[in-house]
Amino acid sequence: xxxxxxxxxxxxxxxxxxxxxxxxxxxxxxxxxxxxxxxxxxxxxxxxxxxxxxxxxxxxxxxxxxxxxxxxxxxxxxxxxxxxxxxxxxxxxxxxxxxxxxxxxxxxxxxxxxxxxxxxxxxxxxxxxxxxxxxxxxxxxxxxxxxxxxxxxxxxxxxxxxxxxxxxxxxxxxxxxxxxxxxxxxxxxxxxxxxxxxxxxxxxxxxxxxxxxxxxxxxxxxxxxxxxxxxxxxxxxxxxxxxxxxxxxxxxxxxxxxxxxxxxxxxxxxxxxxxxxxxxxxxxxxxxxxxxxxxxxxxxxxxxxxxxxxxxxxxxxxxxxxxxxxxxxxxxxxxxxxxxxxxxxxxxxxxxxxxxxxxxxxxxxxxxxxxxxxxxxxxxxxxxxxxxxxxxxxxxxxxxxxxxxxxxxxxxxxxxxxxxxxxxxxxxxxxxxxxxxxxxxxxxxxxxxxxxxxxxxxxxxxxxxxxxxxxxxxxxxxxxxxxxxxxxxxxxxxxxxxxxxxxxxxxxxxxxxxxxxxxxxxxxxxxxxxxxxxxxxxxxxxxxxxxxxxxxxxxxxxxxxxxxxxxxxxxxxxxxxxxxxxxxxxxxx
Amino acid sequence: xxxxxxxxxxxxxxxxxxxxxxxxxxxxxxxxxxxxxxxxxxxxxxxxxxxxxxxxxxxxxxxxxxxxxxxxxxxxxxxxxxxxxxxxxxxxxxxxxxxxxxxxxxxxxxxxxxxxxxxxxxxxxxxxxxxxxxxxxxxxxxxxxxxxxxxxxxxxxxxxxxxxxxxxxxxxxxxxxxxxxxxxxxxxxxxxxxxxxxxxxxxxxxxxxxxxxxxxxxxxxxxxxxxxxxxxxxxxxxxxxxxxxxxxxxxxxxxxxxxxxxxxxxxxxxxxxxxxxxxxxxxxxxxxxxxxxxxxxxxxxxxxxxxxxxxxxxxxxxxxxxxxxxxxxxxxxxxxxxxxxxxxxxxxxxxxxxxxxxxxxxxxxxxxxxxxxxxxxxx
Numbered sequence: 025x026x027x028x029x030x031x032x033x034x035x036x037x038x039x040x041x042x043x044x045x046x047x048x049x050x051x052x053x054x055x056x057x058x059x060x061x062x063x064x065x066x067x068x069x070x071x072x073x074x075x076x077x078x079x080x081x082x083x084x085x086x087x088x089x090x091x092x093x094x095x096x097x098x099x100x101x102x103x104x105x106x107x108x109x110x111x112x113x114x115x116x117x118x119x120x121x122x123x124x125x126x127x128x129x130x131x132x133x134x135x136x137x138x139x140x141x142x143x144x145x146x147x148x149x150x151x152x153x154x155x156x157x158x159x160x161x162x163x164x165x166x167x168x169x170x171x172x173x174x175x176x177x178x179x180x181x182x183x184x185x186x187x188x189x190x191x192x193x194x195x196x197x198x199x200x201x202x203x204x205x206x207x208x209x210x211x212x213x214x215x216x217x218x219x220x221x222x223x224x225x226x227x228x229x230x231x232x233x234x235x236x237x238x239x240x241x242x243x244x245x246x247x248x249x250x251x252x253x254x255x256x257x258x259x260x261x262x263x264x265x266x267x268x269x270x271x272x273x274x275x276x277x278x279x280x281x282x283x284x285x286x287x288x289x290x291x292x293x294x295x296x297x298x299x300x301x302x303x304x305x306x307x308x309x310x311x312x313x314x315x316x317x318x319x320x321x322x323x324x325x326x327x328x329x330x331x332x333x334x335x336x337x338x339x340x341x342x343x344x345x346x347x348x349x350x351x352x353x354x355x356x357x358x359x360x361x362x363x364x365x366x367x368x369x370x371x372x373x374x375x376x377x378x379x380x381x382x383x384x385x386x387x388x389x390x391x392x393x394x395x396x397x398x399x400x401x402x403x404x405x406x407x408x409x410x411x412x413x414x415x416x417x418x419x420x421x422x423x424x425x426x427x428x429x430x431x432x433x434x435x436x437x438x439x440x441x442x443x444x445x446x447x448x449x450x451x452x453x454x455x456x457x458x459x460x461x462x463x464x465x466x467x468x469x470x471x472x473x474x475x476x477x478x479x480x481x482x483x484x485x486x487x488x489x490x491x492x493x494x495x496x497x498x499x500x501x502x503x504x505x506x507x508x509x510x511x512x513x514x515x516x517x518x519x520x521x522x523x524x525x526x527x528x529x530x531x532x533x534x535x536x537x538x539x540x541x542x543x544x545x546x547x548x549x550x551x552x553x554x555x556x557x558x559x560x561x562x563x564x565x566x567x568x569x570x571x572x573x574x575x576x577x578x579x580x581x582x583x584x585x586x587x588x589x590x591x592x593x594x595x596x597x598x599x600x601x602x603x604x605x606x607x608x609x610x611x612x613x
Numbered sequence: 614x615x616x617x618x619x620x621x622x623x624x625x626x627x628x629x630x631x632x633x634x635x636x637x638x639x640x641x642x643x644x645x646x647x648x649x650x651x652x653x654x655x656x657x658x659x660x661x662x663x664x665x666x667x668x669x670x671x672x673x674x675x676x677x678x679x680x681x682x683x684x685x686x687x688x689x690x691x692x693x694x695x696x697x698x699x700x701x702x703x704x705x706x707x708x709x710x711x712x713x714x715x716x717x718x719x720x721x722x723x724x725x726x727x728x729x730x731x732x733x734x735x736x737x738x739x740x741x742x743x744x745x746x747x748x749x750x751x752x753x754x755x756x757x758x759x760x761x762x763x764x765x766x767x768x769x770x771x772x773x774x775x776x777x778x779x780x781x782x783x784x785x786x787x788x789x790x791x792x793x794x795x796x797x798x799x800x801x802x803x804x805x806x807x808x809x810x811x812x813x814x815x816x817x818x819x820x821x822x823x824x825x826x827x828x829x830x831x832x833x834x835x836x837x838x839x840x841x842x843x844x845x846x847x848x849x850x851x852x853x854x855x856x857x858x859x860x861x862x863x864x865x866x867x868x869x870x871x872x873x874x875x876x877x878x879x880x881x882x883x884x885x886x887x888x889x890x891x892x893x894x895x896x897x898x899x900x901x902x903x904x905x906x907x908x909x910x911x912x913x914x915x916x917x918x919x920x921x922x923x924x925x926x927x928x929x930x931x932x933x934x935x936x937x938x939x940x941x942x943x944x945x946x947x948x949x950x951x952x953x954x955x956x957x958x959x960x961x962x963x964x965x966x967x968x969x970x971x972x973x974x975x976x977x978x979x980x981x982x983x984x985x986x987x988x989x990x991x992x
Contacts, residue, residue, distance in 0.1 A: 421960025590787035
């Protein structure tokens with residue numbers, strides 16, 4: 025509590041000195057408060073007690089008014105009780121008046137539990153037992169229309185002092201937009217003690233908005249200056265109205281200042297939009313990259329047209345779904361055709377342990393998709409290495425079969441995958457919203473691109489993969505077990521698709537046909553980047569992602585943007601038919 | 614790219630065409646006669662009419678893939694474009710019989726979906742479609758033009774093989790997204806439906822409807838016959854031989870001094886128009902056209918009809934299109950959950966075990982039989 029209030033309470037206490045012995049105590053506290061070591065600041069509850077025991081209505085309003093800007097939730101609760109006539113004054117056996125709140129249901133005698141207003145504790149008798157009181161036998165605390173009005177305005181300002189930042193910010197904005205000059209002192213008092221930088225900015229804006237409604241031109245100009253400096257887009261409309269008024273009342277300098285403020289906001293908006301688009305484009309490109317990287321290996325390096333690549337993504341996504349359920353309540357499903365019911369027991373984890381399911385799903389998604397991929401390679405694709413166009417047809421058949429199997433196992437509706445806490449919030453910096461999930465995808469894309477690069481260039485397997493992909497027959501002649509390398513390479517590509525599946529659960533829907541959404545884009549990304557070049561895939565994914573987001577911003581129509589990107593890609597391939605970075609070769613086909 | 618060695622059932626291509634011709638001619642006459650005498654249901658007529666439209670789509674794929682070695686995944690797009698062009702004419706014929714017009718809420722005589730979307734006047738590019746002649750011309754012109762532009766760009770920069778497939782797939786995908794848009798005034802995801810008339814003949818009337826359907830069936834059957842004739846004739850010309858040489862070794866043909874891009878472009882445009890005609894005939898018989906018909910999956914399915922029937926033959930696509938669609942009609946009722954799995958398994962089975970398609974099966978079996986007869990432990 026500030027010194028002002030203490031002095032205030034001291035004066036009030038002195039005036040009502042003879043009315044109640046309680047006030048002598050307040051006076052003592054007020055006097056003692058000048059010594060900081062002994063300061064026991066009056067709580068909101070105690071202030072309300074004082075207000076209740078004051079008889080003069082004007083005094084009452086003044087005491088209650090002193091609560092403005094405090095964030096104690098007890099104020100809201102007690103004022104509600106006051107207005108609903110549940111506050112009473114209990115006359116203790118020793119003669120002191122104790123204001124109480126009667127709560128809970130009435131028992132057979134009509135008695136209710138009594139809570140002391142001054143500290144929120146149950147009222148006890150001399151023996152320390154909680155007292156139950158009958159409301160009709162007590163003196164009810166009165167209230168009139170003026171008092172109720174004062175209380176309401178205090179409650180309106182209550183959130184200004186809330187310890188929760190989000191609540192406080194909302195309250196500051198609300199107060200600012202009402203543009204009521206009465207609230208100005210409260211805001212100014214608040215800005216004296218506010219420590220949070222964001223709330224401080226919001227207070228400056230709210231104060232400036234209220235000052236903008238001031239009749240004086242100098243104050244208006246100062247407010248507009250402040251708003252121009254703050255360039256907050258939320259005050260745009262208010263400034264616009266002020267500008268229109270200034271023009272109507274022929275005040276050119278105010279209108280000019282408003283115009284300058286609007287221009288500053290516009291500029292700020294376009295900067296924010298640019299960086300927002302850049303961020304969204306990067307994250308869209310990263311998703312594309314994560315999705316297409318597996319294809320860059322199976323299609324780019326191995327030359328297999330795997331139309332079931334999308335279904336590998338779905339495998340990863342469903343693996344995430346199953347992991348989530350195993351961490352939670354467990355799940356039941358029936359394998360189609362063979363009709364084997366499977367029950368996966370749940371670990372019944374809660375809190376942080378449950379939230380970790382997503383991290384566990386990352387290796388599980390990779391491994392399950394890699395296993396499905398290896399099975400596919402062994403059963404179908406190894407017969408088709410010399411017939412790429414027919415691998416397209418066969419794997420499309422596989423894709424249809426897998427989609428139908430997903431549908432029969434998990435149902436044709438989309439399933440729900442929760443966002444773990446660490447991915448579901450966002451971070452606003454300079455008015456640009458950064459979703460954690462998107463930041464995570466960008467970081468993850470960097471990690472797996474680096475990982476794939478390491479695996480391909482720095483490991484013995486990578487060496488074998490590269491040599492088999494360059495010339496299968498020659499590698500076999502040199503004693504490389506090409507069959508095994510093919511299998512592992514395809515497994516790696518499919519596993520990467522599974523990883524992509526784990527991540528798209530956070531960004532899109534999870535259903536039996538979800539893989540189809542990504543398949544055309546993935547192929548385009550690999551073709552544009554240059555078949556066989558991982559680096560090309562990285563560049564083209566980021567390029568396509570950025571182009572897609574920028575065109576969307578301009579056209580405000582995602583589908584049209586997508587169509588334009590497709591046309592741009594077709595035209596791009598006119599210029600570079602083999603993509604951005606293609607392997608140089610003198611061979612004809 | 615080399616074609617798989619397809620054991621041929623027919624010794625000569627003349628024999629093959631004779632069989633196809635007789636089959637189609639009989640179909641043209643017998644089905645309508647049976648239907649007129651109540652021996653074949655109206656449903657079967659429209660069903661087989663659709664099969665024949667799909668046969669046209671399959672022939673267009675075969676022309677590209679079977680004979681020229683271009684695996685286009687965009688034939689369903691040309692099929693649908695033809696369907697949409699003709700569908701626009703049929704939509705404008707509904708006029709006062711539409712549900713909004715009946716309720717007196719459609720003074721401009723717009724198609725129902727436009728009224729629903731709040732249009733008050735016909736978009737200018739719709740206006741000429743009041744004319745049957747213009748609509749038929751557009752069935753040829755629009756898909757042909759698109760194929761010409763796209764093919765020119767693709768073949769000029771020597772995009773081939775897998776890249777050509779992926780690009781045509783992307784083209785189809787983009788067009789599908791476009792047609793799903795309501796603002797595109799092509800009916801959005803509902804497409805065109807609820808047709809009433811074609812050239813003054815009712816499509817829905819209890820008595821006149823089946824007769825119109827018979828007529829459409831006969832027209833479709835004759836068109837399939839004519840396209841088959843055209844393919845048969847083309848295969849005998851020098852052009853047809855160069856085209857097959859492109860399939861088997863494009864670089865050699867290129868080095869022999871042939872402008873392969875022009876050959877491919879001609880075939881691509883011709884195939885697009887054949888598919889579009891199939892689509893245009895499909896719309897009045899199926900009674901609906903919507904963007905679901907132009908998904909990349911539909912294109913791949915058409916390729917599978919050809920693969921199953923036997924690519925590089927005349928009869929194969931027709932057998933494949935009719936056979937698989939008949940199988941679909943049966944299986945989607947009998948085993949609705951398993952149909953996609955059956956179709957997928959068919960893809961796999963044909964590619965892995967029967968690269969020449971069904972047509973290559975009889976010679977293979979005969980060969981086995983001959984070996985069995987000659988095997989030493991039997992005598």
